[in-house]
């Protein structure tokens with residue numbers, strides 16, 4: 001229902017720069033995740049969209065209307081806070097009805113809309129309870145219902161499920177995604193869990209130190225990280241320091257083809273490494289094998305002691321201390337100030353047959 | 358395992374008892390015992406038997422009743438004013454940060470460090486007859502205002518000023534339990550300042566307000582210095598009245614009776630205070 005346009009948004013708290021020169025367009029009906037480590041400015045950006053913080057620079061427009069100077073109550077946004085934001089002296093009904101009562105709607109309509117939204121979040125029949133009589137997950141559902149009931153155009157969620165356990169978090173985030181798609185509203189979801197972001201977003205905005213590192217679809221961010229930071233932050237990644245010379249990168253005794261010269265970082269996904277016969281510049285000592293059931297992760301040491309993780313077939317078996325050969329199928333080289341370069345090896349020699357248990 | 362946990366629980370109970378033992382002993386020795394003594398002393402006279410004559414006298418003497426009434430309404434009004442003045446400051450301090458807030462806070466807590474006698478004399482210099490205010494008014498050719506000095510307003514102004522810091526601290530501790538997010542959530546849904554205050558903040562700090570009021574009432578009911586130095590001579594508040602009955606009139610029986618009656622009123626507020634605390638303990642505010 002609404003498009004958000006951020007232009008040149010910056011925010012400083014005294015001497016701390018929380019956000020720097022942010023340009024972003026969030027499309028109608030899109031769910032965008034703000035993803036980044038603690039202190040990267042996710043909450044600050046969300047609060048600026050919601051009107052709880054004024055940007056030091058830049059403008060925000062919603063559906064083409066400049067809302068930069070409007071307070072939260074005059075924006076078509078609704079925020080779901082991380083925790084402790086329910087009013088413990090009011091019942092669930094009272095909490096959800098609050099926004100409607102402020103709008104002086106007739107009693108019957110309030111009752112009707114509250115019941116419908118409680119039904120939507122799976123809490124019909126809980127209206128008379130106090131928040132303290134609900135589980136953590138149910139409390140966050142009430143918070144969600146309270147925001148949804150006023151039919152906002154844009155739903156803002158600041159790590160809404162961070163205090164819940166993994167299972168519940170997964171279930172609730174899927175529900176949020178469902179509801180958001182069913183209602184067709186625009187949503188901005190703050191999280192520092194990459195799996196959460198990958199699972200529900202249309203697009204992910206990766207933040208670090210108040211700067212946008214990359215904006216893109218989940219698959220894109222995973223497959224083609226633009227900076228070494230994004231590469232290391234999204235998904236499991238082996239990050240090695242190395243030097244470029246003579247069409248090769250040398251990192252921790254590992255040699256791979258790459259262009260350029262000077263210092264660089266080599267990024268390899270664990271699933272992009274396969275096992276092969278040991279060979280000069282391509283060996284690793286097994287430290288540990290972790291069996292996840294669906295796949296196996298081998299934690300090993302390169303020549304200089306650097307750790308390297310390999311994710312491979314569940315049927316592969318290796319033993320501790322064993323020397324194994326590795327074959328890197330694709331890798332990315334990051335150099336300062338340059339676009340990352342991606343490489344694929346076309347000579348994937350399979351050694352799997354010999355290793356099956 | 359079971360045998361280990363038993364002595365440990367025992368030890369916990371013992372140290373718990375020790376913790377409360379000292380205050381309880383002091384309470385009995387310094388408060389309850391003298392009160393009981395005073396109470397019995399005003400009702401039972403060795404050799405003459407029981408007599409409630411001093412109470413009958415107090416409650417039929419127009420002057421005593423006027424003093425009691427004055428004390429009651431001055432106490433009520435002063436407590437209410439203290440909370441009313443402290444509340445906006447407390448809310449400001451709770452939801453604003455920065456150097457101005459720090460300055461406001463130190464300014465608001467300042468009266469705590471000023472002795473009552475100084476307050477009284479500063480008051481007389483500023484608001485008393487021919488004080489600074491009068492001098493300024495005369496300087497710009499305006500008529501003098503009726504001075505609150507030696508009127509009920511005198512002690513009220515002084516007492517409000519003196520009691521503001523403690524009230525402020527009590528309210529601040531209550532507001533500490535109101536999360537910023539819960540206020541922002543209300544704002545997000547369209548609530549304005551007054552609605553947020555009455556619907557979100559007030560219900561959560563109720564127990565703190567009751568505690569603040571009860572604390573104030575206890576202190577004010579028997580306030581002496583400011584009512585004595587700034588208040589009217591007749592009627593007078595219970596504090597000065599007791600003191601005068603005791604030493605000027607050399608009438609310990611009636612002074613004690615007044616003290617017992619004062620204590621009874623304070624005890625009633627004490628009960629309210631304890632209840633509020635117990636209620637605040639039960640659920641998160």
Ligand SMILES: Nc1ncnc2c1ncn2[C@@H]1O[C@H](COP(=O)(O)OP(=O)(O)OP(=O)(O)O)[C@@H](O)[C@H]1O
Pocket residue numbers: 013016017018036037038039040041042043044045192
């Ligand atoms: N009110 C404030 N006053 C001063 N500095 C602030 C304030 N709010 C945020 N900051 C600073 O701005 C930076 C970004 O904070 P922000 O809360 O947006 O991070 P975040 O990405 O949400 O982190 P988290 O994952 O821990 O919630 C941090 O360095 C923080 O210290």
Ligand SMILES: [Mg+2]
Pocket residue numbers: 042043044
């Ligand atoms: Mg945050």
